[in-house]
Amino acid sequence: MFVEGMLEVAREKLATIAEDARLIEAAKLLSSGPDLVVVCDSEGALRGVVTKTDIVRQISVCQGATCMCPASTVMTRDVALCRGTDLLQDVSKLMKARHLKNIPVVDGDNRPLGVLTARAVLRVLLSDAEYEEAQLVDYVKGVGYR
Secondary structure (H helix, E strand, O other): OEEEHHHHHHHOOOOOOOOOOEHHHHHHHHHHHOOOEEEEEOOOOOEEEEEEEHHHHHHHHHHHHHOOOOOOOOOOOOOOOOOOEHHHHHHHHHHHHHOOOOEEEOOOOOEHHHHEEEHHHHHHHHHHHHHHHHHHHHHHHOOOOO
C-alpha cells in the first residue's frame, strides 16, 4: 500500500504553525492532542517540526524573553518525511531506523498534507499481512479455487 491511501487519517493529525510563531503557540497546539507541530515558511512549505520534547528542553533553560522565542529557534530542521507515492513498508523502515513515532507527509513542494503515526502505519501493514496469510491458507486448502 502507498502512503496516499492513508492521507485521510494523516490529515487528522496535522497541526501547523508559521516559522515566526511563538513557541507558546506550538505548546498550545501540542497540548490539544498532536505529537508534533509542523513549522512552515510563508509559502506553506515544511521547514521543521516541534515536539513536546523540544518545548520542555527550551523551557528548562529559558529565562525571561527567551521563553517567548519563535518556534523556529527550537524546531528540528532535519526532518524525516514521506510523500504519497512512498510505500508504507519503506516509511515503516525509515521510522524504525530513526526511532520516530510520527512522520510528516508532504506534497511535491514540501507542503504538509498530514502526519502519519507509527501505530497507524503498523495497523495497516499488519492487516495487509493477515489478509495475505488468509489468502495463502485458502489457496493451500483449495478454497475458492475449484
